[in-house]
Amino acid sequence: MSKAASDMPQSAETKIPAELPAPLTSTNTSPRFSANEVTVIFVLGGPGSGKGTQSAKLVKDYGFSHLSAGDLLRAEQDRKGSQYGDLIRNNIREGIIVPMEITVTLLSNAMAAILEKQKDDEKVQSTSRFLIDGFPRKMDQAVYFEETVCLSAATLFLSCPEDVMLNRLLKRGETSGRDDDNIESIKKRFRVFEETSMPVVNHYEKMGKVMSVSAVGTEAEVTARIQKEIESRGILPIKGN
Ligand code: ADP
Ligand code: C5P
Ligand code: MG
Numbered sequence: 001m002s003k004a005a006s007d008m009p010q011s012a013e014t015k016i017p018a019e020l021p022a023p024l025t026s027t028n029t030s031p032r033f034s035a036n037e038v039t040v041i042f043v044l045g046g047p048g049s050g051k052g053t054q055s056a057k058l059v060k061d062y063g064f065s066h067l068s069a070g071d072l073l074r075a076e077q078d079r080k081g082s083q084y085g086d087l088i089r090n091n092i093r094e095g096i097i098v099p100m101e102i103t104v105t106l107l108s109n110a111m112a113a114i115l116e117k118q119k120d121d122e123k124v125q126s127t128s129r130f131l132i133d134g135f136p137r138k139m140d141q142a143v144y145f146e147e148t149v150c151l152s153a154a155t156l157f158l159s160c161p162e163d164v165m166l167n168r169l170l171k172r173g174e175t176s177g178r179d180d181d182n183i184e185s186i187k188k189r190f191r192v193f194e195e196t197s198m199p200v201v202n203h204y205e206k207m208g209k210v211m212s213v214s215a216v217g218t219e220a221e222v223t224a225r226i227q228k229e230i231e232s233r234g235i236l237p238i239k240g241n
Helices: 003-007 051-062 069-078 085-094 100-118 139-148 162-176 183-206 219-232
Strands: 039-045 065-068 129-133 154-159 210-214
Touching (some): 039 051, 051 065, 051 154, 065 069, 069 100, 085 183, 154 183, 154 219, 162 183, 183 210
Parallel strands (some): 039 154
């Protein structure tokens, strides 16, 4: 186990990811990144609500860095030699949440890599704004991330009825190659979303940190709603910066 990994707290139910690249710093007494320098916006919504689609648009329009927790997990699952491959594959197929230490470490290291790469870039401001899509899916992820990685500025919540999400996911499943875009997995994911992820949205809602947007309608309609919401909150500085 790496030093950085051994410094990280462990939950009762799982060991921390020993093989993942170590974080660049690991004091654990304060978040790795300051919320004064790094803006984190979580993007939540049920499976198929359009988190990935809308995040990509915001990247294009505003120069956010986009990190999808699910994509990072799938990459770790496929990484040769990862001892977490089978665990991740199984959890994703079953629609259940992967142990938080794995996901938070992947996100933290991905953020560090982006910031490191961009630190000499004059447009560093645009790269220090992160959209973290599909995260936090469970309260323990939210708490652990904000304690050890960075406080979030806001949560964008894409509200979408299950029948709309189901249609989108079944269509996506025709070409996605994803193990979980099938009716059995989708039903499980809907249940986990309601029982485990909605409490996270409600938690941030109570803090006044949620921007809630209807995800029904065309992609462009949803994007327009998001832009209106996000700009009215003054979260984004200058468009295209
Ligand atoms: P999520 O990341 O929330 O699971 P995606 O962004 O992958 O959702 O979108 C799920 C599927 O629905 C994709 O195939 C995407 O192309 C499609 N999609 C996204 N937004 C819309 C929309 N507003 N109308 C119709 N289809 C959409
Ligand atoms: O966001 P996405 O639909 O790509 O997530 C796919 C799966 O990855 C989830 O159903 C879950 O099994 C896992 N996941 C997780 N924790 C996250 C994000 C995704 O366990 N924060
Ligand atoms: Mg997605």
